[in-house]
Structures are given as structure tokens and as C-alpha cells.
Amino acid sequence: MPKSINKKDKNSKTVSINNLSHYYGIDENKKQVLNNVNFFIEKGELVLLKGPSGCGKTTLLTLIGALRTCQSGDLTVLNNQLNGASRKTRQKLRRSIGMIFQGHNLLRCLTAEQNVQMGADLITNLTYLQRRELARKWLSAVGLEDHHKKLPNGLSGGQKQRVAIARALSANPKLLLADEPTSALDSVTGREIVSLLRKLAKEQNCSVLMVTHDPRISDMADRILNMEDGKIFNALSELR
Ligand SMILES: Nc1ncnc2c1ncn2[C@@H]1O[C@H](COP(=O)(O)OP(=O)(O)OP(=O)(O)O)[C@@H](O)[C@H]1O
Incomplete structure (x- = not known):
């Protein structure tokens, strides 16, 4: 049975979960x-969540992403207690x-740059030009500076996934949740995408x-969590 996470530890974690x-x-x-x-995620850590279909991975991800109401247990994300929030x-x-998410969720009528700018638009104190500049910076960081005017239909699967990463990171998030981001990609592109994500996140x-x-x-x-039938088995595994 994993030990529970004490209050002092909780404040240093991006996510801490007790008896959820x-x-x-x-x-x-x-x-x-x-x-x-029960598990936690440290600041700057890249954690994989694995497990068979239907074991509860997406449910857990959407709870952590505050897309669902927390029903039972303790779920603290970026110092916000979500049970009762x-x-x-x-x-x-x-x-x-x-x-x-898996299907990129890019808006088909917007260019790559405009899609990324939607992420930057979440930062409220920036002017339009600053947000556009930020979008270009992130497109360049994912290697797509020459594609900023293209619509999603004109991009490959890997390029669309890069746009989705640039959009997510342009909002300057403290936590990134990704649901099967490489499943539609060939193995070389999949590794490239994760390696890029890891570098930018670090x-x-x-x-x-x-x-x-x-x-x-x-x-x-950095760590792999294994889930089965709604339970995580190696929650307190050592950092690599
Ligand atoms: N909105 C819902 N209403 C009722 N049952 C649901 C709902 N969403 C998911 N479930 C059920 O809850 C269980 C866990 O689903 P979840 O999508 O979290 O699993 P998963 O591990 O992400 O699966 P997969 O790898 O196939 O995406 C499954 O049995 C699923 O059928």
C-alpha cells in the first residue's frame, strides 16, 4: 500500500493525489x-501513464485537467484542491x-500560426502583435517556421501534432496533459515529437x-505509472 503524501510535500508537487x-x-x-x-508528479517531470483499454486513464487525465468534477479523495493540481472546487x-x-489530444483538435479554417495563437490568446496581458510574435516563436521552436501560413489540411500528421504542441506550450502552461499524442504517427516521428515535448517542457x-x-x-x-482496473501499482517508483 503506497504511503500517503504529506502536506509539505504536496506544495512542491505539480499534482498530488490521495485516495482518489x-x-x-x-x-x-x-x-x-x-x-x-495515489501518486504525485514533480515539477518539470515527464511521466507516462500506461494500462489496458478501459482501465481509467482518460478519466484520470480529465479529472487532473479540471474537466470533470472530483467526487471522492484528494486531488491537488498546481496548489488547487479540486475536491469541492x-x-x-x-x-x-x-x-x-x-x-x-490524439486528433490534434486544430481548427481547420485557421492557419498553423492562427491555431498556435489561440494558445497565446490565453495570456491576457499581451497585445495582439505580442501574441502573434509568441505564436511564431513557438512554431519555430517546433521546426515549422516555414509553414505558418498553411492550413491543417496542408500539413502531415506529425506536423499537425507539432502545431498542437506549439499551441499548448504557447499558453505557458505549468502542466501539460497529453492523451495518446503519438498513436497516429510512425515510430520515428513519434519519438521526435516526444523528445521535442520533453525538451520544451524541461x-x-x-x-x-x-x-x-x-x-x-x-x-x-522520467517515470512510468502502470494502471489496471482503476488502480496505479507503482505510484512511488523512483525517479530515473
Ligand atoms: N462518460 C462515461 N459514462 C460512463 N462510463 C464511462 C464514461 N467514460 C468512460 N466510461 C467507462 O469508464 C471506464 C474507463 O474509461 P476510460 O476512458 O477512462 O479508460 P481508458 O483507460 O482511457 O481507455 P482507452 O485506453 O480505451 O481510452 C471504461 O469502462 C469506460 O467504458
Whole structure:
């Protein structure tokens, strides 16, 4: 049974979770999908979350991303306790969290630069020109400076995923959540994307939690969490 995380430790972590459980449905249809989950993520750490289909990975990711209401247990993200948090607190917290999903979620009618600028738009004290400059900086950081005027349809799968990364990082997040970001990519592109994500996240001291089935990227993680039937088995594994 993993030890629980004490209060002092909690403040130094990006995410700390104690006895988190989650259920879908009601009455006889009530089903437990997370069962007393305990783990933490350090600042700047890249953690992979692995486990079979249906074990609860996406549910956990969406709870940490403040996209779902926390029902039971203790879930602290960037020093915000999410159990009992108001909608306003969750909305505010979401501005500090970048999210990258499998299908890129790029807007098809916007250019690569405009898509990235949507991330920078979350930083409220910047002028339009500053946000555009920031978008160009991030496109360049992911190696797409020559593609800024292209629409998503004119980009390859790997390039679209780079745009999604640039968009997430341009909002200057403290935590990045990624759900299967490499599953649609070939192995070379997949490794390139994760290595880029790792480099940029370390430079920004941003923690990354990535759900993946992809064995080709395991060696790039600081830590790997294994989940099964709503439980995490190696929550307090050593940092590499
Ligand atoms: N909104 C929902 N309502 C009811 N049940 C749900 C809902 N979302 C997910 N589930 C169920 O909860 C369980 C966990 O789902 P979840 O998507 O978190 O798993 P996962 O590990 O991410 O799976 P996958 O790897 O296939 O994406 C599954 O049995 C799923 O069918």
C-alpha cells in the first residue's frame, strides 16, 4: 500500500493525489472506474501513464485537467484542491494546463500560426502583435517556421501534432496533459515529437503527464505509472 503524501510535500508537487476514486452512473448502474489512486508528479517531470483499454486513464487525465468534477479523495493540481472546487476555480486552473489530444483538435479554417495563437490568446496581458510574435516563436521552436501560413489540411500528421504542441506550450502552461499524442504517427516521428515535448517542457519547467500505449517512447520518460482496473501499482517508483 503506497504511503500517503504529506502536506509539505504536496506544495512542491505539480499534482498530488490521495485516495482518489471516481464513479460513472447511478444506483444499480453505478460503476467504479478509479479505485483509491495515489501518486504525485514533480515539477518539470515527464511521466507516462500506461494500462489496458478501459482501465481509467482518460478519466484520470480529465479529472487532473479540471474537466470533470472530483467526487471522492484528494486531488491537488498546481496548489488547487479540486475536491469541492468551484466552477470558477476549475476554469481559472485550466488556463495553466495545456492539453494535447490524439486528433490534434486544430481548427481547420485557421492557419498553423492562427491555431498556435489561440494558445497565446490565453495570456491576457499581451497585445495582439505580442501574441502573434509568441505564436511564431513557438512554431519555430517546433521546426515549422516555414509553414505558418498553411492550413491543417496542408500539413502531415506529425506536423499537425507539432502545431498542437506549439499551441499548448504557447499558453505557458505549468502542466501539460497529453492523451495518446503519438498513436497516429510512425515510430520515428513519434519519438521526435516526444523528445521535442520533453525538451520544451524541461526548458519551461512544465510537468508532463502522457497517456500512451506506445512502447517506443518508454525510455524518454522520467517515470512510468502502470494502471489496471482503476488502480496505479507503482505510484512511488523512483525517479530515473
Ligand atoms: N462518460 C462515461 N459514462 C460512463 N462510463 C464511462 C464514461 N467514460 C468512460 N466510461 C467507462 O469508464 C471506464 C474507463 O474509461 P476510460 O476512458 O477512462 O479508460 P481508458 O483507460 O482511457 O481507455 P482507452 O485506453 O480505451 O481510452 C471504461 O469502462 C469506460 O467504458
